[in-house]
Amino acid sequence: MNNRFFDLPAEKQQRIINAGFRVFSENSYKKSPMSEIAAAAGISKSLLFHYFLNKKELYMFLWDKGAEITMQYLNDYSCYEPTDLFEMMERGMRAKFRIMEEYPYMSAFAVKAFYEKDAEISAEIHKSYRKYFDIKASNTLAALDPEGFVPGLDLKMMYREMYWASEGYLWEMLQRGELDTAQMEKDFSALLKFWRSVYQKKERSV
Amino acid sequence: MNNRFFDLPAEKQQRIINAGFRVFSENSYKKSPMSEIAAAAGISKSLLFHYFLNKKELYMFLWDKGAEITMQYLNDYSCYEPTDLFEMMERGMRAKFRIMEEYPYMSAFAVKAFYEKDAEISAEIHKSYRKYFDIKASNTLAALDPEGFVPGLDLKMMYREMYWASEGYLWEMLQRGELDTAQMEKDFSALLKFWRSVYQKKERSV
DNA sequence: CCCTCCGTTGACCGATTCGGTTAATTTAGT
């Protein structure tokens, strides 16, 4: 990889990165042409090869970049600071939306990369996966205090259900392209409000 | 299209159809090679072209076939017979699982086809879409009786939320390939039980 | 004004893959 890439104006770097995210997220590794990425970034194929030695290097660079961005935002929005469960979800979602505004196809790329079947790529992806996302999550769930929730509620199921609904909503939005993050944030707020109204213990007016 | 295709043993027809569903669901129309479909079906490319005039014809045949299968199952499982909402969802899901057992990639193909960007294909898909799925759904929602649900519940939001969770779950399963419909049916049963426990009016032991 | 970088590109390369055709081979019925 040519380090001069990082000297490029930030906007141009991002254009190239986003072009990579998009093309690689829409096709398998093998069927993602460098020419298409270059075109989407508004540069020539030659220049793309000037900055990245070959396709595989660009792919792995994008993978690492995705992990870096994710952890950056997770930190910025203090998503691991334990508080109220719903507030944590809200913070997590807000971080996700901010990412989607800057890198709309990053999450789609990450999923695709994780399940990529090309032997060479798949090996490298899974090797580096452990490096980034060790355990971390899902311990929030264990430490969940039943107090504050509707009595008798299956907390584990509630959490999985909320997770699936978020993914389902996000996926539906991603499918139809041109994502309106403002609208999505409103929708998700409504969802959260709904969850709170259903799952949280009703405060009896004493 | 060569009508002799329908004289083929049902198992072979299905093999070809499923090969098409899979390849077209994993790549865009343009990047789905006929050779790959033929190989996945265990026949030669020449034979595929013997039954289908060209790629476009095969694609549209699969689209129509998908619609046909869907309506068939929706009928068989009497999914539009109005009863309890949760039971309707259960029936709908059961139909979906039965389809996934016989045609694992059909739903993924349908979604991909609907959002296909290739100009020629996209036009034809949307032309025929109205023919199949006019209005039908979503009127169940309007006719929903608040009686029987927890008081004050936002029914519309509840329905959307359940829909998204189902989609999110299904999507997660689809991603990792090799889908275990038995497990999925169990998971979905648990989900339904959870929803009932949360949304349905609690019967006070009189 | 010329020289030298260096970001950038168009043109090109050999290899591969594409949709589709054709002629021949295999199979099955009689």
Next chain:
DNA sequence: ACTAAATTAACCGAATCGGTCAACGGAGGG
């Protein structure tokens, strides 16, 4: 053994692939 249908290998021209390379053009420095 004859025939008709099922099935395929071999092939076609065109397009596309990852990657290279020589050259262009503008900015800076003397």
